[in-house]
Amino acid sequence: MDLVLDACDRFVLTPYLYPASFEPTDWRRQLLSLVLITTITAYVTYFLYGTLNYFFIFDQSLMQHPKFLKNQVRLEIQYTCWSIPFVATPTAAVFLLEVRGYSKLYYGVGGAYGWLFILFSTFTFVMFxxxxxxxxxxxLHSKLVYKHVHKQHHKWIVPTPFASYSLHPIDTFLQGVPYHIYPFLFPLNKLLYLTLFLFVNLWAVSIHDGNYCVPDLLKAYINGSAHHTDHHLYYNFNYGQFFTLWDHIGGSFKSPSAFEGEGPGDAVKRLLAVKDN
Structure with a gap:
């Protein structure tokens, strides 16, 4: 994150926002800057990924499903816009620790941290x-926590891409903790870290888009939109993020109803067929 902060300091923050007496290395300035950067970045990626997915990938016929709420897209967006600043602040505090040199993030490719290590880091980051x-x-689905933190996200029984970050701020931060922990435990290239950060945001949108385009060969292993759609429908299945591995280990795997012709899209088709008749 220091790469982003340095660029913002050089081209925006120093000449236009802060007085010259407020040193770029001052931790208070860095924290304020990181809160601003994190908030803006969250809004931009959310609306960019969400809008592109909504218009070009999302199956909009799902909006005719009986469990799709009135004005749901607007409600998803409103809740996300409210939530983002509350998530950005503690997230920026973690980024501050990285910027101040407490993590194992490194720059460049060479020595022990060559291209092979880049590939290894990508694999271990995703698996971890x-x-x-x-x-x-x-x-978050436990009885003590669910109604206070995670229930909001399950308000969207048939989600759209805009539901991806329509969560309680505590929920969003907790599910982001693993991404922040990794570079404090293991060496990770700074540019790779930023790339993975963008990938994670894209993935979060994609598993809410109702587009079940996982290749047949990978359907048993990739936790795609079909799997996560069933999580919203049935609550206690398919908790995984990228893969189905831990759902199999934890006994919470459910074969996606969409792969069996019983998904929300199939329900909409039957409903429309009845109306036509």
Missing amino acids: TDCLIYWIHRG
């Missing part, structure tokens, strides 16, 4: 976060 998010997500 997939495991932790599964157990965090499952914990």
Whole structure:
């Protein structure tokens, strides 16, 4: 994140926002800047990914499903816009620790951290976060936590891409913790970290888009939109983020109803056929 902060300092913050006496290395300035950057980035990625997905990938016929709420898209967006600043502040505090040198993030490719290590880091990052998010997500469904934190997200029984971050701020932050923990435990290239950050945001949108385009060969292993749609429909299944591995291990795997002709899209088709007749 220091790469982004340095660029913002050089081209925007120093000449236009802060007085010259407010040093770029001052932790208070860095924290304020990171809150601003994190908030703006969250809004931009949410609306960019969400809008493109909504118009070009999302199956909009799902909006005719009986469980699709009135004005749901607007409600999803409104709740997300309210939630983002509350998530951005603690997230920026974590980024501050990274900027101040407490993480194991590194720059460049060479020595022990060559291209092979880049590939290894990508694999371990995805597997590490997939495991932790599964157990965090499952914990959010516990009786003590669900109604206070996670229930809001399940208001969207048939979600759209705009539901991807329409969660309680505590919910969003907790599910983001594994991504923040990794670079404090393991070396990770800074540019790779930013790339994975964008990928994670894109993935969160994609599993809410109702587009079940996982190749047949990978359907048993990838936790795609079909799997996550059933999570919204049936609550206690398919907690995974990227893969189905931990759902199989934890006994919470459910074969997606969409793969069996019983998904929300199939229900809409039957409903429209009845209306036509």
